[in-house]
Amino acid sequence: MKNVPTLFIPGPVSVHPDLREAMSKQMIGHRTPEFSDLYWDVFRGVQQVLNTENRILLSTSTGTGLMEAAVRNTVKKRCLNLVCGAFSKRWHDITRGCGLPTDIFEVEWGHAIHPEQVETVLGQAEYDVVCVTHNETSTGVMNPLKEIARVIEDNSDALILVDAVSSMAGIDIPVDEWGVDVCLASVQKAWGLPPGFAVASVSPEAMEASNGQQNKGYYFDFEVFEKYYQRGQTPTTASVPHLYGLQRQLQRMNDEGLANRYQRHKSMAERTRSWALNHGFGLFSEDPYHSQTLTCIDNTPDIDIGQLTGKLLERGYRISNGYGALKGKTFRIAHMGDTQPDALEELLTTIDEILKELQ
Ligand code: PLP
Secondary structure: OOOOOOEOOOOOOOEEEOHHHHOOOOOOOEEEEHHHHHHHHHHHHHHHHHHOEEEEEEEEHHHHHHHHHHHHHHOOEEEEEEEHHHHHHHHHHHHHHHOOOEEEEOOOOOOOOHHHHHHHHHHHOOOOEEEOOEEEOOOEEEHHHHHHHHHHHOOOOOOEEEEOOOOOOOOOHHHHOOOOOEEEEEEOOOOOOOOOEEEEEOOOHHHHHHOOOOOOOOOHHHHHHHHHOOOOOOOOOOHHHHHHHHHHHHHHHHHHHHHHHHHHHHHHHHHHHHHHOOOOOOOOOOOOOEEEEEEEEEEOOOOHHHHHHHHHHHHHHHEEOHHHHHHHOEEEEEEOOOOOOHHEEEEEEEHHHHHHHOO
């Protein structure tokens, strides 16, 4: 097989050899004591990462599955979706697709959702759920989640559902302190694992909302997860390799230290932003709401991004063009998971060489 490029795209990310090794261990049955040991290890580890006492869902699905789970289990009256890009728009598409009453509040792509805006919108209808995307991967915006959650709590009884798909495990999200009811993520981003698995914390209030909820299906029913939680199991046959991978990754995160891990992400983000600005590019995300796991670079000098990504690929690196309508106008460099600063430096040096060739 041809060499696979090193990934600097915002998921999936390149997977550390330790994790690939852990994931190739022999299978165990999902209704056995050895599975429960693995389950509790991962369950408690995710609780620690999120600083929460809440239940943890270990879901053999991607993050989008858990987004659907979150709204289907909780929305009874009306849902408010705060939209600032393609992935936050997905909350709205999902809610509507599930036939649930829903409103959208949208800001221009590249902008963050501001708490004052949320306060105003909350006054316009009675919402029992608000959906927020912490880190908008299409625009490189990291929304001020703590402040948004505070405003929701102060101005409503709504549950707060958070898509932390491209931030969890790369940025500190103290779930209980911030009052987040559902905090979900896929594992192929800052968790650094292969795609196909997702995790979420679920508050007692969100669990309560699920009781008696109509039309929530079976696969993602919080009550079914709760029933199996009591046995230290998942409701259906779990992706055991992902649980092995998560167990190993939690040990590795512990070895690095969570604070060090978050600082590494922050430093790589700062380095990428200063590299972009020093090369005459702009930042697509509104200042100061820049993501710490990926940088969305504004193509101010109007270079040929297709040529840049093509030449990078020839040298063993893959970065992302802009998302959707932003193709050609922006490009994205991810710096998350197990990516190390020296690898990022090598990428930036290679881009420097290519930019000279393109002049
Ligand atoms: N939300 C955000 C912020 C994302 O970045 C992505 C994927 O890039 C998703 C949701 C969807 O994740 P998945 O494809 O794992 O369902």
